[in-house]
Amino acid sequence: MAKNQKIILSGDRPTGRLHVGHYAGSLKRRVELQNSGEYDKIFIMIADAQALTDNADQPSKIRENIMEVALDYLSIGIDPAKSTMFVQSHISELTELSFYYMNLVTVSRLQRNPTVKAEIQMRNFETSIPVGFFTYPISQAADITAFHATTVPVGEDQAPMLEQTREIVHKFNSVYGETLTEPQILLPDNQACLRLPGTDGKAKMSKSLGNCIYLSDSEEDVRQKVMSMFTDPDHIRVQDPGKLEGNTVFTYLDAFSRKEHFAEYLPEYADLDELKAHYQRGGLGDVKVKKFLNSVMQEELSPIRSRRAEYEKNIEQVYEILRDGSSTAKETAAKTLEEVRHAMKIDYFQDPAFLEEQKRFQDSKEE
Numbered sequence: 001m002a003k004n005q006k007i008i009l010s011g012d013r014p015t016g017r018l019h020v021g022h023y024a025g026s027l028k029r030r031v032e033l034q035n036s037g038e039y040d041k042i043f044i045m046i047a048d049a050q051a052l053t054d055n056a057d058q059p060s061k062i063r064e065n066i067m068e069v070a071l072d073y074l075s076i077g078i079d080p081a082k083s084t085m086f087v088q089s090h091i092s093e094l095t096e097l098s099f100y101y102m103n104l105v106t107v108s109r110l111q112r113n114p115t116v117k118a119e120i121q122m123r124n125f126e127t128s129i130p131v132g133f134f135t136y137p138i139s140q141a142a143d144i145t146a147f148h149a150t151t152v153p154v155g156e157d158q159a160p161m162l163e164q165t166r167e168i169v170h171k172f173n174s175v176y177g178e179t180l181t182e183p184q185i186l187l188p189d190n191q192a193c194l195r196l197p198g199t200d201g202k203a204k205m206s207k208s209l210g211n212c213i214y215l216s217d218s219e220e221d222v223r224q225k226v227m228s229m230f231t232d233p234d235h236i237r238v239q240d241p242g243k244l245e246g247n248t249v250f251t252y253l254d255a256f257s258r259k260e261h262f263a264e265y266l267p268e269y270a271d272l273d274e275l276k277a278h279y280q281r282g283g284l285g286d287v288k289v290k291k292f293l294n295s296v297m298q299e300e301l302s303p304i305r306s307r308r309a310e311y312e313k314n315i316e317q318v319y320e321i322l323r324d325g326s327s328t329a330k331e332t333a334a335k336t337l338e339e340v341r342h343a344m345k346i347d348y349f350q351d352p353a354f355l356e357e358q359k360r361f362q363d364s365k366e367e
Contacts, residue, residue: 020205034079045143050136056130118157198211
C-alpha cells in the first residue's frame with residue numbers, strides 16, 4: 001500500500017435491513033466522505049462472517065440480507081466507481097490475520113472491552129459465549145488493518161472496538177516491526193446522530209425491538225411510525241408545557257431538520273430553536289410537530305427509495321458489483337497478508353533467505 005494514502009474502512013452486519021439509526025450514525029457520513037475527494041480508497045464491507053458469530057444456527061437469515069444491505073448501500077448513494085463494496089466471508093485473508101492477532105490479545109483484555117460486555121449482556125450469553133463472538137474485536141482489527149485503513153467512521157458505541165484495534169497495531173508493530181497502519185476514529189459531527197433512539201423512546205434502535213424506521217420503508221410506513229413516536233408523556237394537552245429531554249420527535253429533528261425545512265414546511269417558525277421554545281412554554285401540540293418531522297423524513301428518504309427501486313429492477317447488476325468488489329478487496333487483503341507473514345518471518349517459501357539460513361544451520365551442525 002502506498003504511503004500517505006487516506007483510506008476508509010466501514011461496514012455493517014447483514015442481520016436485517018438498515019435503518020435511519022445506521023443512516024444518521026454513519027451511512028450518510030460515508031457518502032459525504034466518498035464524495036469529498038479527500039480519500040484515496042474506500043472499502044465498505046458487508047460483515048456476514050461477523051454476523052454469524054451470534055447467528056451460526058440461522059445462516060439463511062444472513063444470506064437473505066446480503067442483497068438487502070447491498071441495496072441499502074447503493075440507495076443511499078454509495079458509488080461502486082468510488083467505493084469498493086465487498087462481502088467479508090469471501091476474503092479468507094481476514095480469517096488468517098485474525099488468527100495471528102489472537103496471539104497478541106489476552107482473554108482478560110477482551111473481557112474488559114465495554115462494547116463486548118454490553119453486547120454479551122444484551123444477548124444473555126453469560127457463560128455460553130460463542131468464541132467467535134467473544135473474539136470479534138480481533139476480527140474487526142483484521143478487517144481494518146487488512147486494508148491499511150487510516151479512518152474508520154463509526155458511532156460512539158464502537159469507540160472501544162477501534163481502541164482495541166489500535167492496541168493490536170501497536171503490539172504487532174513493536175514485536176515484528178512497522179507493518180500495520182494505525183486507524184483513527186471518525187465520529188458523527190451532529191451529537192444527535194451519535195445514538196438515535198428507537199421510535200418508542202428506547203435508547204437503542206433495534207430490529208428485534210421493532211422500533212426502527214428502515215431506509216426501505218414506504219412513504220406510508222414512515223408516516224405511521226413518525227405519527228406514533230414517543231414524545232413527552234406528561235404533555236397531555238396542547239397548552240401543557242412540554243419537555244425536550246427524552247422526547248424522540250425532537251431528537252429526530254435535531255438529527256435531520258435543517259433551517260430550510262422550516263421555510264418549506266413550517267414557515268411560522270424561523271428554526272428549530274423557536275419550535276423548541278414554543279413547545280417548552282406550552283401551546284404547541286405533538287401532532288403538529290410530528291407532521292413537520294414526517295415532512296422532513298420524507299424529504300430525506302424519498303431519493304433513497306427512488307434509487308433503491310431502480311436497483312431492485314436489476315439485481316444482476318448489484319450481484320456483479322458485490323462480486324467485483326469482493327475480488328478487488330481480496331487482492332488488497334492478500335498484499336497485506338504477505339506483509340504480515342514476512343514481518344512475522346513465516347513466509348518460508350516466498351523468502352529465498354529461508355533456504356540459505358537452513359543451509360548455514362545444517363553446516364554449523366556438521367562443524
